[in-house]
Structure formats: C-alpha cells, structure tokens
Amino acid sequence: MKTDLNTLMQEKNLDALIILGDAEHNPPMYYQTGGGHISAATLIQKVGQPPVLYCNDMEREEAARTGLEVVLYSKYSFHELVKKAHGDMTLFGALRLQLILNDHGLSEGRLGIYGVIDLGFGFGMLSHLQELMPGITLVGEASQDSVIFKAMETKDEAEVERIRKMGKVTTEVVGLVKDFLTSREVDGEENLLEEDGSLLTIGSVKARINLWLAERGVENPEGTIFAIGRDAGVPHSVGRPEDKVCLGKTIIFDIFPCEAGGGYFFDFTRTWCLGYAAPEAQALYDQVIGAYDLVLENMEANVPFKTYQKLVCDYFEECGHQTPITDEAPKEGYVHSLGHGVGINVHERPFSGIYTTDDHMIRPGVVVTLEPGLYYPDKGMGARVEDTFWVRPDGQMELLGSFPYDLVLDMKKWKK
Amino acid sequence: MKTDLNTLMQEKNLDALIILGDAEHNPPMYYQTGGGHISAATLIQKVGQPPVLYCNDMEREEAARTGLEVVLYSKYSFHELVKKAHGDMTLFGALRLQLILNDHGLSEGRLGIYGVIDLGFGFGMLSHLQELMPGITLVGEASQDSVIFKAMETKDEAEVERIRKMGKVTTEVVGLVKDFLTSREVDGEENLLEEDGSLLTIGSVKARINLWLAERGVENPEGTIFAIGRDAGVPHSVGRPEDKVCLGKTIIFDIFPCEAGGGYFFDFTRTWCLGYAAPEAQALYDQVIGAYDLVLENMEANVPFKTYQKLVCDYFEECGHQTPITDEAPKEGYVHSLGHGVGINVHERPFSGIYTTDDHMIRPGVVVTLEPGLYYPDKGMGARVEDTFWVRPDGQMELLGSFPYDLVLDMKKWKK
Structure with a gap:
C-alpha cells in the first residue's frame, strides 16, 4: 500500500524517488498523482516527505x-x-532536473528512477545528469522489483472497490457478448450470422465489445483476446479480425479493461464452445476447471504464489500435459504461469512463475488472477478460465466479478 | 519516411537501432512492426538491413x-x-540483450536506443549492458531529435490515407456533438438539459464522445478537451466532468483520437459559444481566425515552421496580447506555439516553437496542425481553432478533415 512506500525506500536506502512522464498510462506517476491530463511531468519524493509535482505551466490546473x-x-x-544545452534536449532535461534536485537539497544520495517514458530520452538525460552530479547515485530498478511496484502490490479497500466496479463492468459486457452470440442465426456450415445475414467475424464481435465498454466509460488500452480454434490454442493470439465465428470450436475470450485514463484494471477469461463441444475439448476444459478448483481449495494467505503454480503443474503432468517444470518454453500443454497481480498494471506483483522469489506471495491485500489453461494449437483448441480475487485483510479470498463457468453455450435459434 | 531511416542512421554514425517494449502504444516499435499484441519485445535493426524482432514464445503468431x-x-x-543474474531482472535483461547483440555481430559500435518502456528497468538494464560490453556505445537521443522520429516526420500517401480516415471519423463525431448540444432544451439559468431534464454536464458530453469514437473503432488514449468558461482560458485544462454546459460561454473542444492499438492520430479543435457570444469573446475569436488565415495565406513549403509562429506572435502583439516572444511563459494571451506534426504520436516533428531549430520545417510530406489560440482565464474565456494539414509532395497544403468555423452555434429550441 502507498503507506508502505517510505519503509520500502528506507529498505533500499533510497533518499528520494524521481518519477518522470505523463500522469496517465504511466503506472508510477498515476499511482502518485491519481492521473489527469498532465504530460512530461517530474515528481520528486524525498524519504519521509510528501511528493512535489513539476509540470508545464499550461497544465497547472490539471x-x-x-x-x-x-x-x-x-x-x-x-x-x-536550451541555450546552455546547445539545443540538445537530453542535456536540457538533465540541466533542469539538476536545478530541481538542488532545490530539494538532493545534490548527493541514492535516487530511484521511475516512469514509463521514451527510453532514448530517459537514458540520454540520466547519463548527462550522472556526469553533472557526481555525488548522486541513480538507481534503476526492474519495475516488478521496484519500491513503487512493491507498494502497489497490496491494495486498500478504496482501491479494491475500484477494481470491483471494473469487475462488474467486465462481467456485464461478457454477459452481453454471450447474449449476442447465442442469439445469432447459424448457416449450413455452422457459421454465425450478423442481423443482415452476412458472416459474423471476430472483428465485428470485438467492435461490439469496445462499444459496450465505452458505453460504461472504461478503456481497453491493451485490446481483447477473442480467439477461436487454432488461435485459441496460442495463449496470446488475440484472434484475427477477419476470422468467422462458428459452432463447436473453443473460443478463448480474455478481457482486461481499465478505468479511463489508465487507472485500475480487471482481468477475466472464459472459454466457450457455441452450440456443442467436441468430447476432446470438453475433457480439456474439465481438466482446466479441475486445476482451478484444486488451487482454490488449497490456497492460503502468506504462501508463495509459485507454490500453487507447482501444484497446477503437478496436476497437469499427471493428466499427461507438458508444463513449464519439464520444459522451459513448452509449445503445447500448460504453457504459462498460474496468475499475476492486477492493479494499475494489468500484470503486476505478485507473479507466480516457478522462478519467482518467495516474496511473490499471496499476502493479505493482494489482488491476483487465477488462470490455468491448456493449449493444443495443432488440435485447433485451447481452454483457459481466469478470475480475479482479493486476498482480504483476514486472509480470505474474495472473488471480484463472477460469471458462470459453462463451456457450451446453447444457441437460442439452433439445435444439434 | 521509413525509407529515410538508413540515411539518417548513417548521418548519426549508428551501427544499429535497438527498439524495446510493446508493439502498441509505443511509437518507435509500432512504426517498425505495425502494431499487434506483442509485449516486451526487442527489435534489432543493423544499418542497411531489415529489422529482426525478438519476442516471447506465446506471442509468436502475433x-x-x-x-x-x-x-x-x-x-x-x-x-x-535469471540464475546468472542472481534474480536481478535488470541484469537478466542485459545478459539476454548481450547474447542477442552478439548473434548480430554487434559486440562493438554505436547503438541507438528507442522505445517507450519503464525507465527504471531500461536505465538499470542499459547500465549493466554498458559494463558487460565495453566495446559498444549506447546512444540515447531525445525522442524528437532521434533518427526514428526524423524518419516519421514525413509521411507517404498510405500513411496520409490513414490520417485522412481518422480526420473523417473525428469530424463526424464533432458533428454529432454539435447536433447533440444544439438540440438540447435550456433551463431558466441558460443551462443545457439532458433528455430527462437533469443538467447536462461535461462528463456526460465526454461519455458520448467516447461512445461515438468507439462505435467507429478508434481509440481516445489521451482523452478529450471539452473546457468551458474559465477552463477554456487554460489551454490544457480538459474540463471538469461535473461542470454544467451553458449558453454564451466559450467552449474549447479539442479532440485527438487515434487508430485502435496506438496507430495514427488526428488532432482537431473548434471553439463554440452556444446560442450567443459576448462581443468580447467574438472579438477574441475573430483575432484567432485572423491569425489562422494569415498563416494559411503565407505558408510555403521548405520554410522553418517557427517562421509562422513569429508571424502569429507579431500579429497577436499588434492586437495587444502577450506572446511567447515577449514573455517566456505568458499566463494569458497567446501562450503556446502554432502547431506540431501529427502521426503515430499526437505531437511529433516538426515543432513550431520559437526556440526550435531550422530543420523543423514545413517540408513536403509533413502532416502538421495549425492551432492559434488566445486565452484569458480571468475573463472566463479562451479561443482556439485547429486543423490538420498534409504538405503534399508538390508543396501544396491539403486540409485533412474539414468542419465549419462558426463560433456561435444556434440552439434549435432556444432563442435569445
């Protein structure tokens, strides 16, 4: 939580944080400012003191x-x-930052660097700054290990309420997609049809998803996965817009919208077969649900997240699938990790990969996804189920945003 | 244009480009890949050779x-x-990038660094890389001066066609907003009303704008400025969602959507007074239009962009306003520069500020905005008009996306 930031800074011997960039779509700056139309800002936060925000005059009101x-x-x-920098804007940025740091008495010390910005500018500027200010040490932490991402890892009730609302919007839209798909007419080749009788495409489904999200005032900056058949067998294939939507094939629908301006995300997946499922797809899906249930039954607070990744790997291996334990980058079977934190980043701490450290933990306050999946692109199928949970202060798991788990969705106007 | 990249690299003595980050909402990577759901990728482009893209296995199809x-x-x-890096992910990133560079025979030389990513990770990783590979020189260019942004500066017909389409979508939506506003009922205090009789707010207008943009399959990642009265007098104030929309006050409506996935932008502004305008607001607006017309009459290809910024400053000073020539950061009057390039970035080369270098030029191929404005927050008014133009290969200015310039919009159900 934000209140942990000071302690985290002290643990890393940081005298101050420097956060650079816009207030929106820039998680560290959003976290400390709450967003707004503020571009190319600089935030200085000395240990034990409140942050100070530097920005362009035009954006003073924001x-x-x-x-x-x-x-x-x-x-x-x-x-x-600019004159002193001979027009070199990386040097200009360093000269201005030097003045700002001097105004905060930061002519020496360890300064952590944060923010999503243009790396060419950032690297060039910081290289100049280091030369201008030999007394300072600039600390570039890997984002997921950084003090800010560690503070973000646990959420308070106000943050969780925002994620809950996103969960409500997300599952509403998923319900609309389900209703839309199951109400379609179907042609002789089992393809779904638009109102006007033309073939329904994934692009058209996605346009509706974007519209229904926009109607609810939320953003979809990372897109949506709506992948059918072979593409459903490749976990991060988003689905080809021109592809037809048809009966019987597995559809992976993974949706991860966020509050307008780059705020809190939600993350949710269901696998559907329209009308009917092949027995092999149903069996695959049942194993995914088996893994999901196994984790939920065993999950406890204050245990490393990867413990449950191992549990799922063992279970899937017993079922005869490849997993990241036997093959570092399996091309089929269980090819990813169990879940991840969700917040201002769609993927954030804690992570569950088998190589993560023990401090990626199911500690009270984290919001995490659980998303086991199995993928067989060459068999034209894949299955994943994903829900988002808050680990409450009392250690109980609270499901944020619920939706039924049926694989087969009955078509209203079609019978096998 | 992309075909200029090789020459630009040679001019800066760069042996290769390293672009890092996602394919979307990351202009350098989008420019070289065309976008797609590809995260945390690495693109290596040696001078005179086509780019090679490194990515996670899960995203191989994208x-x-x-x-x-x-x-x-x-x-x-x-x-x-990870083991070799003792779990330090910045060192991990450097070790992997070292292997990639060695595979390209890049154990020495000058390597340009690009991409919008987490600066903490990027700076930490590059610092390690520099130590691991003393033979290389890492070059961090300020984004607007970088070889990639210089290549982006001029557009070919295919790129302009995409911007034209965004212009069509944008002006369609502006037309819908105009129709919506002018069809409202008005209460006794000259506030506009929703269908249900409640007060119309800026937040409600913006929700409709987002919806109408989403219906057309485009994104609005940077938000929209819809600012009324005093807020219209602060150029980058986006407007408070809870503010009422009323007759007579200046409304600045600046809209800058982009293609889905972080593609090409459009940028457009109109100033409106609903029902009627105060004579002072009309006079202010007429001066803005005067500046706009003056620039269009004088604009020629192959002239530095700032030439026209100076022209506008001189004109506005004759009218009695402060400008950036007399005051570096004026709080009222003409407080910004005349325009900027538009492409995969909403703001890109060429820029028009009076301190820009002469190579920020109205050269054939650039797509630029012209957006003079005047701002008087303490008088509760502001005015800006902005259009986007392509400078065609023959040097002629082509207006991309047209819309009428009326300040006063007549209300259909209200008469003064």
Whole structure:
C-alpha cells in the first residue's frame, strides 16, 4: 500500500524517488498523482516527505487537482537552459532536473528512477545528469522489483472497490457478448450470422465489445483476446479480425479493461464452445476447471504464489500435459504461469512463475488472477478460465466479478 | 519516411537501432512492426538491413503477422540467465540483450536506443549492458531529435490515407456533438438539459464522445478537451466532468483520437459559444481566425515552421496580447506555439516553437496542425481553432478533415 512506500525506500536506502512522464498510462506517476491530463511531468519524493509535482505551466490546473504541491517548470528558464544545452534536449532535461534536485537539497544520495517514458530520452538525460552530479547515485530498478511496484502490490479497500466496479463492468459486457452470440442465426456450415445475414467475424464481435465498454466509460488500452480454434490454442493470439465465428470450436475470450485514463484494471477469461463441444475439448476444459478448483481449495494467505503454480503443474503432468517444470518454453500443454497481480498494471506483483522469489506471495491485500489453461494449437483448441480475487485483510479470498463457468453455450435459434 | 531511416542512421554514425517494449502504444516499435499484441519485445535493426524482432514464445503468431523476421526469446535460456543474474531482472535483461547483440555481430559500435518502456528497468538494464560490453556505445537521443522520429516526420500517401480516415471519423463525431448540444432544451439559468431534464454536464458530453469514437473503432488514449468558461482560458485544462454546459460561454473542444492499438492520430479543435457570444469573446475569436488565415495565406513549403509562429506572435502583439516572444511563459494571451506534426504520436516533428531549430520545417510530406489560440482565464474565456494539414509532395497544403468555423452555434429550441 502507498503507506508502505517510505519503509520500502528506507529498505533500499533510497533518499528520494524521481518519477518522470505523463500522469496517465504511466503506472508510477498515476499511482502518485491519481492521473489527469498532465504530460512530461517530474515528481520528486524525498524519504519521509510528501511528493512535489513539476509540470508545464499550461497544465497547472490539471496538476492542482492532484492535491499535490505543484511547481511550474517556468521557474527554470527554458530559453536559457536550451541555450546552455546547445539545443540538445537530453542535456536540457538533465540541466533542469539538476536545478530541481538542488532545490530539494538532493545534490548527493541514492535516487530511484521511475516512469514509463521514451527510453532514448530517459537514458540520454540520466547519463548527462550522472556526469553533472557526481555525488548522486541513480538507481534503476526492474519495475516488478521496484519500491513503487512493491507498494502497489497490496491494495486498500478504496482501491479494491475500484477494481470491483471494473469487475462488474467486465462481467456485464461478457454477459452481453454471450447474449449476442447465442442469439445469432447459424448457416449450413455452422457459421454465425450478423442481423443482415452476412458472416459474423471476430472483428465485428470485438467492435461490439469496445462499444459496450465505452458505453460504461472504461478503456481497453491493451485490446481483447477473442480467439477461436487454432488461435485459441496460442495463449496470446488475440484472434484475427477477419476470422468467422462458428459452432463447436473453443473460443478463448480474455478481457482486461481499465478505468479511463489508465487507472485500475480487471482481468477475466472464459472459454466457450457455441452450440456443442467436441468430447476432446470438453475433457480439456474439465481438466482446466479441475486445476482451478484444486488451487482454490488449497490456497492460503502468506504462501508463495509459485507454490500453487507447482501444484497446477503437478496436476497437469499427471493428466499427461507438458508444463513449464519439464520444459522451459513448452509449445503445447500448460504453457504459462498460474496468475499475476492486477492493479494499475494489468500484470503486476505478485507473479507466480516457478522462478519467482518467495516474496511473490499471496499476502493479505493482494489482488491476483487465477488462470490455468491448456493449449493444443495443432488440435485447433485451447481452454483457459481466469478470475480475479482479493486476498482480504483476514486472509480470505474474495472473488471480484463472477460469471458462470459453462463451456457450451446453447444457441437460442439452433439445435444439434 | 521509413525509407529515410538508413540515411539518417548513417548521418548519426549508428551501427544499429535497438527498439524495446510493446508493439502498441509505443511509437518507435509500432512504426517498425505495425502494431499487434506483442509485449516486451526487442527489435534489432543493423544499418542497411531489415529489422529482426525478438519476442516471447506465446506471442509468436502475433509477431509473425508483422512480416518481420522473428526470433523467439526461448532461444536463450530464461532459467539460466535469471540464475546468472542472481534474480536481478535488470541484469537478466542485459545478459539476454548481450547474447542477442552478439548473434548480430554487434559486440562493438554505436547503438541507438528507442522505445517507450519503464525507465527504471531500461536505465538499470542499459547500465549493466554498458559494463558487460565495453566495446559498444549506447546512444540515447531525445525522442524528437532521434533518427526514428526524423524518419516519421514525413509521411507517404498510405500513411496520409490513414490520417485522412481518422480526420473523417473525428469530424463526424464533432458533428454529432454539435447536433447533440444544439438540440438540447435550456433551463431558466441558460443551462443545457439532458433528455430527462437533469443538467447536462461535461462528463456526460465526454461519455458520448467516447461512445461515438468507439462505435467507429478508434481509440481516445489521451482523452478529450471539452473546457468551458474559465477552463477554456487554460489551454490544457480538459474540463471538469461535473461542470454544467451553458449558453454564451466559450467552449474549447479539442479532440485527438487515434487508430485502435496506438496507430495514427488526428488532432482537431473548434471553439463554440452556444446560442450567443459576448462581443468580447467574438472579438477574441475573430483575432484567432485572423491569425489562422494569415498563416494559411503565407505558408510555403521548405520554410522553418517557427517562421509562422513569429508571424502569429507579431500579429497577436499588434492586437495587444502577450506572446511567447515577449514573455517566456505568458499566463494569458497567446501562450503556446502554432502547431506540431501529427502521426503515430499526437505531437511529433516538426515543432513550431520559437526556440526550435531550422530543420523543423514545413517540408513536403509533413502532416502538421495549425492551432492559434488566445486565452484569458480571468475573463472566463479562451479561443482556439485547429486543423490538420498534409504538405503534399508538390508543396501544396491539403486540409485533412474539414468542419465549419462558426463560433456561435444556434440552439434549435432556444432563442435569445
């Protein structure tokens, strides 16, 4: 939680954080500002002190709404600094940041660097800054191991309420997609049809998903996976827009929208077969549900997340599938890890891969997905089920956003 | 244009480009891949050679659709590299990138760094890489001065056609907003009303804008400015969702959607007064239109963009306004620059600020906005008009997306 940030900074001997970039679609800056139309900002947070936000004068009103102390960049002469930098904007950025740091008494110490920005500019600027200020040490942490991502890992009730609302929107839209698909007419080749009798495509389904999400005021910055048949057998294949939607094949529908402006995400997957399922697909799906139930039965707070990844691998191997334990990058079978944290990032701490460290833990406060899956692209099928849970302060798992688990969706206007 | 990239690399003595990050919402990677659901990828492009894309195995099918040569990360043992890095993921990233570079014979030379990614990870990884490979020089260019952004600066017909389509969508939606606003009932205090008789808010107008954009399959990642009264007087104030929409006040409506997945943008602004305008607002608006017309009359290909910024500053100063020539960061009057390039970035080269270099030029192939504006927050008003133009190969300016310039929009159910 945000209140952990100070302790985390002290543990890493950081004297201050420097967060760079826009307030939106930039998780560290969003976390500390709450978002807003603020671009190319700089946030300085000294250990034990509240953050101070630097921004362009034009965005002063948006910045004021963050509730943070705001300083305008015009405090430092743009013209003089550009001249001093001979027009090199990476040097300009370093010179201005040097003035800002000096104003905070940060001419020495360990400074952590954060924010999603253009790496060419960021690397060039920080290289200059390091030369300009030999007394400082710039610390670039891998995002998932960084103090900010560690603070983000556990959520308070207010954050979870925002994720719950996203779960409600998500499952509403999933319900609309289900109703839409099952109400379609079907042609002689078992393809679904649009109202006008033309073939229904994945692109058309996705356009509706985007519309239904937009109607609810949320964003879909990472897209949606709606993959059928062979594509359902490749976990991150998003589905080809021109592909037809037909009966009987496995459809993996993985949807992960976020609040407008790059806020909190939700993450949810169901596997569907329209009208009927092949026995082999049903058997595959039943094993996925078996893994899901096994994890839920065994899950406890304060256990490393990868414990359950191993549990699922063992179970799937008994069923005869490849897993990441036997093959580092299996092309079929169980090819990914069990789940991940969800927050301002669609994927964040804790992670569940078998090589993660023990501190990726199902600790109270985390919001995590559970998403076992099995994939056989050459057999034209795949299955995954994914739900998002909050581990409450009392250690109980709370399901955020529920939806039935039926593999086969009956078609209203078609019978086998 | 993309075909300029090789020459640009040679001019900067770059032996190769390294682009990092996702394929979408990451302009350099989108430019070279065409987008797709590909995350945390690495693209290596040696001078004079086609790019090679490295990605996670799970995303191999999405990567294959880029048409580029694809190598899967599983070529390099994740487990062994993580072990060698003692779990430090910035070191892991550097070790893997070292193997990739060695496979391209890049154990020495000047390597340009690009991509929008987490700076903590990027800086940490590149710092390790520099230590691991003392023979290489990593070059971090300021994004707008980088070889990739310079290549992006001029567009071919296929790119412009995509921007034209975005212009069509944008002006269609602007037309829908105009129709919606002018069809409203008005209460005794000149506030616009929803169908159900409640007060119409900016948040409600914006929700409709998002919906109408989504219906057309486009994204709105940077939001929309719809600012009324005092907020219209602060150029980047996006408008408060809870604010009422009322007659007579200036409304600045600046809309900048992009193709789904972070593709090409459009950028467009109109200023409206519903029902009637105060004489002072009309006079302000007429001066903005005066500046716009003045630029269009004088604009020629192969002239530095800032020439026209100076022209507008001179004109506005004659009208008695502050400008960036007299005050580096004026709080009222003409407080920004004339325009900017538009492409995969909503703001890109060429720029028009008075301190830009002469190579920010209205050269054939650029797509630029012209957007003079005047702002008086303390008088509760602002005015800006913005259109997007392509400078065709023959040097002629082509308006992409047209819409009338009326300040006052007549209300269908209300008369003064």
